[in-house]
Amino acid sequence: MQNVVERVLNLLIYLLESPTPVTAEDVRHTVLGYDAQTDEAFHRMFERDKDVLRRLGVPLSRRALDAWEVDYGYTVDPDEYAIPDPGLTQEERVALSVAARMVRLGGSHAGLDALLKLGGIERSVGLEPLGADLGAEADVLGSLFGAITERRAVEFEYRDNTRQLDPYGIAHRRGHWYVVGAGSKGERVYRVDRIEKLTVSDKSGTFAKPKGFDVRSLMDLQPWEAGSDPEVEATIRFDSEVAWWAARTLGLEKPEGELVASVPVANRDALVGWVLSFGDAAEVLEPPEIREEIRTRIEAALEKLP
Amino acid sequence: MTSSRTVSRLSRILALIPYVLEKQSADVSEILDRFDYSEDQLTRDLNTVFVCGLPGYGPGDLMEAYIDEDKVIIDAADYFTRAPRLTSTEALGLLAAGMTVVGMGEATPALESAVRKLTKAVMPEASSALVVDVGDESDNVGILRNAAADQRVVRITYRSVGKEETTDRDIEPWTVFTTLGRWYVMGHCRLVDDHRTFRVDRIRDIEVTDELFERPKRVPDPGVGYTASEDDVVCTIDLYPKALWVLEYYPVEVLRQSSRSTRIRFSAPDAEVPARLLLRLGRDAKLVKGIEVAERVNDLGGRLLIAYQ
Numbered sequence: 001m002q003n004v005v006e007r008v009l010n011l012l013i014y015l016l017e018s019p020t021p022v023t024a025e026d027v028r029h030t031v032l033g034y035d036a037q038t039d040e041a042f043h044r045m046f047e048r049d050k051d052v053l054r055r056l057g058v059p060l061s062r063r064a065l066d067a068w069e070v071d072y073g074y075t076v077d078p079d080e081y082a083i084p085d086p087g088l089t090q091e092e093r094v095a096l097s098v099a100a101r102m103v104r105l106g107g108s109h110a111g112l113d114a115l116l117k118l119g120g121i122e123r124s125v126g127l128e129p130l131g132a133d134l135g136a137e138a139d140v141l142g143s144l145f146g147a148i149t150e151r152r153a154v155e156f157e158y159r160d161n162t163r164q165l166d167p168y169g170i171a172h173r174r175g176h177w178y179v180v181g182a183g184s185k186g187e188r189v190y191r192v193d194r195i196e197k198l199t200v201s202d203k204s205g206t207f208a209k210p211k212g213f214d215v216r217s218l219m220d221l222q223p224w225e226a227g228s229d230p231e232v233e234a235t236i237r238f239d240s241e242v243a244w245w246a247a248r249t250l251g252l253e254k255p256e257g258e259l260v261a262s263v264p265v266a267n268r269d270a271l272v273g274w275v276l277s278f279g280d281a282a283e284v285l286e287p288p289e290i291r292e293e294i295r296t297r298i299e300a301a302l303e304k305l306p
Numbered sequence: 307m308t309s310s311r312t313v314s315r316l317s318r319i320l321a322l323i324p325y326v327l328e329k330q331s332a333d334v335s336e337i338l339d340r341f342d343y344s345e346d347q348l349t350r351d352l353n354t355v356f357v358c359g360l361p362g363y364g365p366g367d368l369m370e371a372y373i374d375e376d377k378v379i380i381d382a383a384d385y386f387t388r389a390p391r392l393t394s395t396e397a398l399g400l401l402a403a404g405m406t407v408v409g410m411g412e413a414t415p416a417l418e419s420a421v422r423k424l425t426k427a428v429m430p431e432a433s434s435a436l437v438v439d440v441g442d443e444s445d446n447v448g449i450l451r452n453a454a455a456d457q458r459v460v461r462i463t464y465r466s467v468g469k470e471e472t473t474d475r476d477i478e479p480w481t482v483f484t485t486l487g488r489w490y491v492m493g494h495c496r497l498v499d500d501h502r503t504f505r506v507d508r509i510r511d512i513e514v515t516d517e518l519f520e521r522p523k524r525v526p527d528p529g530v531g532y533t534a535s536e537d538d539v540v541c542t543i544d545l546y547p548k549a550l551w552v553l554e555y556y557p558v559e560v561l562r563q564s565s566r567s568t569r570i571r572f573s574a575p576d577a578e579v580p581a582r583l584l585l586r587l588g589r590d591a592k593l594v595k596g597i598e599v600a601e602r603v604n605d606l607g608g609r610l611l612i613a614y615q
Contacts, residue, residue, distance in 0.1 A: 004312050009319070009358040016385045017360060030361045055313045056320065057393040082388030086427035092420035096404060099417060103403035110399025112342070113314070116321040117389040117396065120340030129454035130447075131483035132406050132440055142395025145436070149394065149429045169435035172402070175487020214434045241472070244510050245465065276586040279578065280609050295614045297588035302607045304584075304592045305600050 007033035007045075008052050016081060021063045021073025050074075057117075083117055090122075097122040102131050106138025134172055140198055144170055144179050150204040157196040165190070166207040169215035180215050182207070222250075224271035225264055234265045235286040242281045260285070268293060318343075319351050321389045323369075326380040328387070334376045349373065355380065397428040398436070405438040411448060440484045446506050447482060450491045453514050454479040457521050463511040464504060466575075472510070473497065478519040482506070492526070494519075501526065538573040541580050541596025545570060549590035552583070569594065577602040585610070 010031050015022065028034045028042055037045060053060050059080045065071040088096070093115075100111030100121070115121050147154050148167045155164050165188065167181040177192035238246040243259035250261055265271045272294055275282050284290050322341055326332050338348060352371040359368035359382070370381040392400075404421040407413050429435070453460050460479055465472045478494040480501075489506035544567045545552055552558065552570070559571040572580050581602035584593055593600055 005316055005319075005354055006358055008316055009354070010361075010363075012320075013359060013385055014361060032361075032363050052313055052316065055310075055393065056317055057390040057396070059391065078385070081390055083391050084427045086423045088420055088423060089416070091416040092423070095414055095417035096400065096420045096424070099403045099407040100400060103406045105399050105402055109403075110395065111401075111403035112399075113317065114392050114396035114400035116318055116341060117392055119325055119389075120321070121342060123339055129479070129481045130407075130410065130451050131481060132410070133483065133485040134402060134406065134438065134440075135486060138395055138399065142393065142398055145398040146394030148435050169437070171437040171439070172406075173437070173439045173487070175485070209435075215437045216434075242465075245508065248507060273586045276610075277582055279582050279606055280613065283613055291614050295611065298585055298607045298610050298614070300589035301585045301587065301591075301603060304589065305603060306593055306595070 003033060004049070004052070007031070008049050011049055012053060012058060012076070015060070015074060015076040016078050018075065021065060021075040023065070023071060023073050027074075086118070088118070093119070094122040094124055098124050098128055102128060104131075104133045106135075106141065108138070110138050135175065135177070135193075137193070140195060141170065141177055141192060143198055143200055144192065147200045151207055151209075152204050153201040153206055154198060155201075156198040158190055158194055163188075163190070168209050168213055171215045222263070222270075224267045224274060226267060226270075229266050229268050231264055231266045232287055232290070233262050234271060234284055234290055235260060235262050236275060237283050237285055238278065239281040242278055246278070246282065265290070272297060315351070317390075319355060320386065322351070323355065323371075323380055323383050323386040324389050326378055327383060331374075331377040331379050334373060334378055337378050348378070352378070352380075355383070359383075392428060401425060401428070401436060402438050405436065406440055409438055409440050411441075440487075440489075446509055446512055447489050449512055449514065450479050450482045450506065454482055454491075454493070454521075457518055459515045459517040459519050461513045461515060462504070462509045465508045465510060476515075477502070477504070478521075480521055480525045538575055539577045539580070539596070539598055540571060540573045541599040542594040543570050543572055543580070543584070544568070544592045544594055545587075546590045546592075549587045552587075552591075556583075567592075578606075581606050 010033060011027065014027065014031050022030075024043070024046055027046065028037075034042055034045065050060060053076075058076055060074060060076055062072050062074055065073045096111070097115060100109055100115055101124075103109070103111060105111070112121060144154065144167055146152075148169060151166075153164060153166050155162065157163075163183060165179070165181040165183050167179055169180050170192070171178050171180065178189050179192055179195070180187065180189050182188070236246075238259045238261070240255075240257045240259075243255045243257065246261065247253065247255050247259055250263065252259070252261065263271070268290060271284075271290065275284055276294070276297070284294060318341055322337070325340070326337070334345070334348070337343060338345060341348075343351075352373065355369050355371035357368060361367070369383040369386075370379065371383075372379055401421065401424060404417060404424065408418055408421060450460065457478075459476055461474065461476050463472060463474050475495055475497040477491070477496065479491050480493040482489065482491050484490070490503050491506055491509075492503045493501065495502040495504075542561070546567055547565075550568060553560065553568070556572065559573075561569040561571055563569070572583075574580055577596075577598045580593075580596070580599045584591060584599070584603050585607055593603065
């Protein structure tokens with residue numbers, strides 16, 4: 001690892017300081033650590049090191065060196081390399097440091113890495129008892145986020161099907177990350193943790209987000225509001241023992257005694273599941289077809305008993 | 307593949323150099339804190355920087371980096387006056403952290419302006435393309451957070467997840483956290499005289515008392531894993547494809563899996579939990595073993611059928 005660290009530092013310095021693009025051969029004969037390698041070993045090494053540079057956030061570009069595009073050279077533009085200064089005050093830096101310590105993403109405090117590049121983590125005083133774990137695979141999520149900012153199309157496997165998507169945004173809600181975008185048949189929402197084999201297109205800027213698009217509008221729904229069933233209004237009665245809890249989920253005032261509430265339903269399955277999770281402390285009063293569905297569901301469960 | 311440890315080591319070096327260059331020299335203790343270094347790691351990284359530089363690699367081509375008394379000194383590294391750009395994962399990590407805390411309703415004006423500035427710098431449209439919602443429907447998160455910060459005992463009326471019963475308890479709140487979309491408070495519960503984790507959405511009433519408690523120096527890591535106990539009701543269930551979401555929502559043990567069905571062992575403190583689940587799953591699951599659970603499904607299902615006549 002020591003050798004890799006030194007070699008990559010030397011490579012980066014060489015790329016930043018060369019006024020014109022340099023070829024792989026230039027690198028091989030100039031930068032310390034690449035000499036005395038066979039052709040094959042050198043190319044493997046160089047590929048790996050370029051990958052490290054990209055993972056560090058270094059904008060490495062490859063350019064044709066002649067009109068016939070025979071030779072290619074590599075370059076890092078120092079202006080593009082430098083992190084833009086967001087102009088944070090000391091107080092704002094402390095606030096971000098506290099937030100980054102509180103929140104975990106993909107099993108680590110991912111925000112702290114960003115803070116290092118912005119000048120380090122500020123010390124804070126006092127105990128902060130709040131914490132949040134946003135779950136998720138940080139790599140998949142980071143790649144999606146990168147694709148969104150650079151407007152690159154993505155492709156992935158989702159429940160055994162290959163999907164193409166122009167990604168517009170990502171959202172964390174109820175413990176899961178979702179990606180929203182346009183597929184071949186209109187706007188789609190996918191759960192990020194079910195995405196496999198994600199690839200991001202090499203071409204950037206290939207689509208435009210619709211005007212006024214906001215992820216929020218797609219995410220602000222209860223599970224039974226998001227679906228393709230014909231929309232109906234259901235009336236549900238909750239016993240006083242659980243009424244406060246149902247009211248909280250529905251965003252209603254804490255009731256005195258029992259609660260009778262009406263909700264719009266576009267996903268019956270989700271509504272039936274939610275109501276039955278209260279056992280017999282909740283009952284759908286209207287409409288009759290949802291009552292019928294619950295009856296059928298219970299009969300099926302009873303028939304399955306050993 | 308190069309390990310991510312190599313990448314994080316390089317990333318920290320490339321962040322350290324511009325910071326020290328700008329300050330000309332910095333206290334070792336400050337650097338250790340600010341860049342989350344141990345003294346050994348810092349020395350090792352400075353020694354690495356010291357042997358790198360421009361081609362030629364003679365004394366005049368290399369960077370200078372060393373510790374003098376209690377100061378970190380770096381020089382002759384003009385190409386590294388700025389840190390590299392944030393990767394998309396780093397930018398997301400920090401923005402999401404900021405937005406999460408703003409969303410908790412606990413943000414100071416400084417955090418809100420920091421998130422705005424950061425958004426503008428890394429992704430002007432992030433405000434419509436990134437949403438983090440960890441909101442709680444009640445004010446309880448804020449109340450518990452303040453009680454934990456002030457180390458005050460709270461009295462809660464709690465509806466337990468396992469037993470579906472309501473109890474009053476005095477707890478000493480240590481940490482308040484959210485994971486997998488739910489809020490929890492962890493602390494010492496005086497009713498059971500042990501530490502416990504409670505779901506905030508199941509707290510019906512909450513009263514902050516005047517009594518102070520002492521927070522232990524070491525608090526266990528927040529976790530919500532359900533630990534099976536000897537008194538648990540255990541049953542075996544076959545899940546059919548449409549019911550596989552159960553694996554993500556309950557701590558179950560998978561016994562065997564095929565494309566047609568997945569057999570799980572389900573434990574809970576009370577038969578009510580698997581009974582409700584089985585009724586909700588209908589034909590998408592089958593109870594294989596568990597007499598107590600079967601009786602409860604029968605009982606509850608019968609009562610529901612009468613209600614839905």
